Amino acid sequence: MSSPKVEIIENYCKGCSICVEFCPTNVFKMEGFVAKVVRPEACTKCMLCELRCPDFAVKVH
Amino acid sequence: MSSPKVEIIENYCKGCSICVEFCPTNVFKMEGFVAKVVRPEACTKCMLCELRCPDFAVKVH
Amino acid sequence: MSSRYELRFSGAGGQGLITAGIILAEAAAIVEGQHAVQSQSYGPEARGGASKSEVIISNEPIDYPKATSVDACLALTQEAADKYAIGIKPGGMLLIDSDFVKREPQGDFKTVKFPIISTAKNEIGREIVANVVALGAMVALTGIVSREAGEQAVIARVPEAFIELNKKAYNTGYEKIKSLIA
Amino acid sequence: MSSRYELRFSGAGGQGLITAGIILAEAAAIVEGQHAVQSQSYGPEARGGASKSEVIISNEPIDYPKATSVDACLALTQEAADKYAIGIKPGGMLLIDSDFVKREPQGDFKTVKFPIISTAKNEIGREIVANVVALGAMVALTGIVSREAGEQAVIARVPEAFIELNKKAYNTGYEKIKSLIA
Amino acid sequence: MAFDYEQYLRPGKLPHIWCPGCGHGIVMKGLLRAIDTCGLEKNNTAIVSGIGCASRLPGYVDFNTLHTAHGRAAAFATGIKMAKPEMDVLVVGGDGDGVAIGGNHFIHACRRNIDMTYVLLNNYIYGMTGGQFSPCTPTWAKASTTPYGNPDPIFDVPKLAIGAGATFVARTTAFHATQIDKLIAAGLRHKGMAVIEVLDDCPTAYGRRNKFRSVVDMMKRLKEIAVPVKAAAHMTPEQLEGKVLTGILHQEERPEYCEQYQQVIARAQGA
Amino acid sequence: MAFDYEQYLRPGKLPHIWCPGCGHGIVMKGLLRAIDTCGLEKNNTAIVSGIGCASRLPGYVDFNTLHTAHGRAAAFATGIKMAKPEMDVLVVGGDGDGVAIGGNHFIHACRRNIDMTYVLLNNYIYGMTGGQFSPCTPTWAKASTTPYGNPDPIFDVPKLAIGAGATFVARTTAFHATQIDKLIAAGLRHKGMAVIEVLDDCPTAYGRRNKFRSVVDMMKRLKEIAVPVKAAAHMTPEQLEGKVLTGILHQEERPEYCEQYQQVIARAQGA
Amino acid sequence: MAKKVALLQGNEACAYGALYAGCSFFGGYPITPSTEVAEVMSKELPKTGGKFIQMEDEIAAMASILGASLTGAKALTASSGPGISLKQELIGYACIAEIPCVIVNVMRGGPSTGMPTGPSQSDVMQAKWGTHGDHPAIALAPASCQEIFSETVRAFNLAEIYRMPVQVLLDEINGHMRERIEFPEPGDLEVVDRQQATVSPADYKPFDDSQGDIPPLASFGSEYRYHVTGLNKAADGFPTSKPELVDAEQRRQLRKIEANRAAIEKNEEYLIDDAEVIVVAYGTISRSARYAVDVLRKEGIKAGLFRPITLWPFPEQRMAELAGQAKAIVVPEMNLGQLILEVERVTRRVCPIEGIGRVDGEPITPAQIVAKVKEVL
Amino acid sequence: MAKKVALLQGNEACAYGALYAGCSFFGGYPITPSTEVAEVMSKELPKTGGKFIQMEDEIAAMASILGASLTGAKALTASSGPGISLKQELIGYACIAEIPCVIVNVMRGGPSTGMPTGPSQSDVMQAKWGTHGDHPAIALAPASCQEIFSETVRAFNLAEIYRMPVQVLLDEINGHMRERIEFPEPGDLEVVDRQQATVSPADYKPFDDSQGDIPPLASFGSEYRYHVTGLNKAADGFPTSKPELVDAEQRRQLRKIEANRAAIEKNEEYLIDDAEVIVVAYGTISRSARYAVDVLRKEGIKAGLFRPITLWPFPEQRMAELAGQAKAIVVPEMNLGQLILEVERVTRRVCPIEGIGRVDGEPITPAQIVAKVKEVL
């Protein structure tokens, strides 16, 4: 299994913080109005961020 | 208890036969288009004819 | 103008007068290829009350579809007679059921009396065909369609099983009137 | 004709520009007893996109309630500046947030630049009062209502607990512009 | 001993327009007895209907009566009750009126639990318009718009009412005349939305088409299919096949809508 | 591993119009995954909505999409399905659209058991019009037309659907994202009317007014109130107080409407 | 005669006309005096695999035919006043989303429940203005059962050609009366089918006006996929509020009618050439009028009949011309003055215009018209 | 100044006007751009024991206000195009059953969902013809927030006086814009309460026209008991289809308006005396027109404004007079030509009449009107 790649499409992100708050391993952080990937290495690929982002802005590969 | 008086208001009666068929003691009979009281003495005052006549045409006193 | 001829069948709701009107219109329009319009009026209430069915027959297209001055009228009940005999044109005809219409409407028309319902009940055996008896009677009275056309239209309308009954009703009505007015 | 004066507050939905317009209109209409009409436009979508609020102030009843040729315009975003600076009349005024409007609209009007949002954030401590900072700035720029009337209208609108904050925002905006254009 | 219906009937309106054997007359009488039992005052009572044969009922009875548009009775009644909560408000109407076109108002009145008594005269057909199928017409029965039999499943009216939140739901039939007034009276006494379905018959538009030889045959069917809830508890699913439960099918206590609104008023007035 | 939503999205339509944190986006994604799971064909699938924020969903997805009038989606969808039964038909829409103005069409679609999948995005408010209360707004909550709190009781949507005759009824929340697609997929596979209620959030028109500090707080509430049906079986009424059951709440087999109508056709053709 | 003949009610003729036109879907809700249309459809449609559905109300009925129409079906509903009022919102939807369908209104006395079994022509203005917003309208008012058949066919044609709802206005009299009908053979009457999209599915836009004012409508469930909305929309079917697009769309929709008046309008003229008094009448009452004209002519009075068959668009040019030649115009209607307003408007009242209104549940008789004509002369 | 003043949206002013008029019941269903009316009512009504109810849809909202009105309450609903279309059947019910109520329509672009946030005046004809059957109509179109307040009061008065529904037509612009309002004190504006029955309960007939065309309406829950139906009915409220009774009833209902035009009609004239071009405009657009008239006058062009405040009944006599004096008439409307049709009809087009239609979601500007006036001159 290749190491996960977590991506945020910034112009889709509306800054709701859902990904930030519910990622079990705190991969994201809010920066201004958008979420940023700050600890990609911590990702366990649980996919919840991608599932819960209302704006198609998170992609986990 | 006075003996029951069963009465049919003929111009209300529409001749549906409900009173005739469901009187337990066969007090009524159809005559032409209206029901007639034919055996008033048999009436037990169960009141069902009055309750079930859709046309306010039966009165049991 | 055209040969416009106006008939009215009146009585109580449920007596089959609309059907009688339809059969007559079919006899004229379909069997004989004339023009015909049939219409009816509903009473003030959805059910009950006097009811009428009108048929206009003509050799030309018919404009106004309702009766303007009635050539021949049938009345099976007193209420219908009271209400609908008005409108019969001078010299027109009125056929009444002599058992039910006791107060004969007065006017400049010929009145023919005949116990239609009781004929149906007693001679044909089924009160329900009174409308067909009446139809036969009206055909005989008016001659507006041929006897055969009327019979054909009756046959075309009724279910297989009732053809004989209705033929009998029609012809009885027809013949009774023919002998009455002969 | 009348002393009709037209102001436009533009920016993004959610920046409180409608409220700013309302407060200004209240300052004019209620505090000062002038005539005023405030109106707004919704963007193509129910939410988001450029938004504008317009206030017309006059000493006479106001007919047409929308801007015809704008005396003074505020733009908090580039999109709003691009879209709504058109319509400023020759010799009119445009106030832009210098942090957000980088491409300055060109035209026969005077442009004043001032970092409104950052002032709210950094000097007042709450970005949410940027609209009141902007209001103070517009009052200073235009003088269409008195400083006091504007302040009074601000006080009347905001909840008790936020009065001081908003007064500060208003006055900061007012003074910054006064010193800028002095 | 005969019940004095005249006291509640408008003079000169009988005979009514309903056909011979139409069940609606039986239900009307039960309704009047229930009103009498509960001592409702004429001036203080509104009876609201929609359009249909059943909906002609209010015209005969001497209350504040409102014959509205097809399907809208519950919504008109809601306006009356909200505006004058001290009035007793009843709705009467047919199956088509109540749960076809009127379905939305019916379920929302149930949801609100507004204090009204809704008597639904279910003859499982559109009587007034001559016998088109209604949402209560049995599947594969004949109606003028189902010449090959009705493909539609039916609404179980009590189940629908319960699903929507009605707090009193009962059912009986026109045959069970003595139960009609009892259930309506219980509904009137219940605080909140009470739905009483009365299965009755439309010999004219349903009976003939569906091979009932007479009104009496139709009444006998009502007698046969009815099973009191209590009795049903001891019956097997097979035994219950084709039966309908009668009696009070559901009752619960929930805040009544106008009372809830009194709280809104109290809050608004700063109480 | 990332699900390829793009294959089902119309190009160039993102970002969508929904507010930051609006639950509708989460549900839309679940819907697309379910469609993918079930292998629905784009050309053969119709997605129908009414009016409201939720009802904007069809505009984003690449199927035959129909954005109708407020409340009427189920009725339009019924026309599509009846006319072309081979199509897969989905309805999506809000609580107001579905069970306020659209209540009648909703219950009748349930009654008919027509083969459609109805995804009801219940954010318990009229979002699009700025936050008036809906029939799903909690009692005493604040909305723009209930400044003193909402006096209305709510519809329990699954209970209403079951009462009306739906043969598949399920519920989940936007928090339970992995369940959304599973339940919708189960609904799509079910032959007959399938109702899937997804509780989601409207931070803009509901959250602020009702003192939720953030979208995240609202999501947490969804997490907390949800109890899977199985788990609920072991819980006391006290423990269930304030909770909502999730999962498949009801499933039964009944003839499907279009198939019933095929029988009508067969009869008409003398088969 | 080789043709099949029958004595049919107007309502029945309407249903058979719809079937002739290829109607394969009926969504309805019963209401007097329109119910026979539904009854015939419920019997005939399944014979050929068509669909009849009785919906929960008139709104749902209207919705169902729009859904069905989008799948490519020719779709019909029938109702009367109260039901037609309920359908108004969705009639507007059909206009803006440009979905072909036919709506039969068998008019009865109104407003509200009014007189369910009484004839009336009092929904004529509603047929144009009933729904909110600017929108196109086509409404036909046939007079005889044969014409009800053929105009119903034409209604479907117009609906399909102009991609919009078309109303057929009958009334309790011609809906219920029976006349001899000759059933046209296939091919006797023109039947227009929906224009098919020719561009590739990828290029298809449901409101693409680049080829003309009436873009082809592809069917749901074909290889064409698209979006439909009741919001103002761009050519691609997606909502827009760009002023120029909204303006173009709204104007195009009215232009569908205005630019094609010649193809849509239809009227009949009887003894009009030398007429000094013109009776303007439609539907059932045109039959009274024709009868009256004959009576008047017999008496030497130069009366003529102008009978709009298309009430909307109203044949205004021809009406204006005729007004120029007439000494007076008489407009009998079973209402309290509706189409007469349009007659007044388009003629500039260059001659006296008198209405005969009747709303008591009885038809206007030839005698009434004769009397009025004599009065105005 | 002693009077309470505030800056209010037109919709808010409308709600406060209703409260001033004594409205104690609001039944509604939310829709943009009318919602603020409901919002204010939901807040203010319970303060004085009044009732606010949000119903399940617009039909129910309309039904609820009619039920409430029968108990004696002054009742209001507010909506916009789609909702108003849905209410049509029951608007007819209110007409035939003669139940007072006020219906506010804050017009938006249409048809169907159209442009919910775009202003429009395209429901003007619907306000008269939307429901089926012949029926009376009153519709008012105020222009400013202050006038919205006072015309809403007048709407209630007219509803109560004439026992019928009255519509108040606003649009997205004047419904949403804010202006200074002076709240009238009690007594400043006339408030008419419902005429009470004076006969004994036994003699009361709800439609007894023996004392005049507008019989008093007793309240449900008083000692008067009666029957109400949407069928044509006799004086006692019970259904009838006796031709003479139906005829009398229908005509009486229209006569309520026709015989009282002077009391109902209201319009404003601005610089009209010597005007050569008359701009006929109403509601929001009358404000553009007034501005344009000022501009034109400045340029020496003799323009004047005729502003009908009562759109229905349309002030036709005055309009016809004015047409006689004018060289041209210009009718700007935010629609594709509605009231202009009535202007054309009543003036016989004795002078050129030009419309300015706009349906792109933007208001008609003074400049557009100025340009058009110059063009027609």
Ligand SMILES: Cc1ncc(C[n+]2csc(CCOP(=O)(O)OP(=O)(O)O)c2C)c(N)n1
């Ligand atoms: C809006 C509207 N739609 C349809 C009708 C026609 N209509 C009158 S009564 C009725 C059905 C009546 O059936 P139901 O409510 O079951 O009452 P019943 O006559 O069987 O007692 C219908 C469809 C109407 N009057 N108004």
Ligand SMILES: Cc1ncc(C[n+]2csc(CCOP(=O)(O)OP(=O)(O)O)c2C)c(N)n1
């Ligand atoms: C006939 C009609 N009535 C009212 C409206 C106004 N309206 C638009 S959306 C909406 C409510 C939306 O609420 P919901 O369905 O719950 O969807 P949400 O916006 O919450 O997703 C309303 C009342 C309308 N467009 N049409």
Ligand code: SF4
């Ligand atoms: S996949 Fe799971 S662990 Fe990885 S970023 Fe997303 S939520 Fe965090």
Ligand code: SF4
């Ligand atoms: S969940 Fe999506 S929209 Fe929300 S903050 Fe994260 S990336 Fe942005």
Ligand code: SF4
């Ligand atoms: S039940 Fe009544 S109506 Fe029927 S036959 Fe007996 S008396 Fe007559």
Ligand code: SF4
């Ligand atoms: S009261 Fe009973 S026994 Fe007596 S007549 Fe009536 S049904 Fe027969």
Ligand code: SF4
């Ligand atoms: S048609 Fe049916 S429901 Fe109507 S009165 Fe007759 S029997 Fe009763």
Ligand code: SF4
């Ligand atoms: S208003 Fe509410 S429902 Fe609508 S998009 Fe915003 S958050 Fe979502």
Ligand SMILES: [Mg+2]
């Ligand atoms: Mg029924």
Ligand SMILES: [Mg+2]
């Ligand atoms: Mg919602």
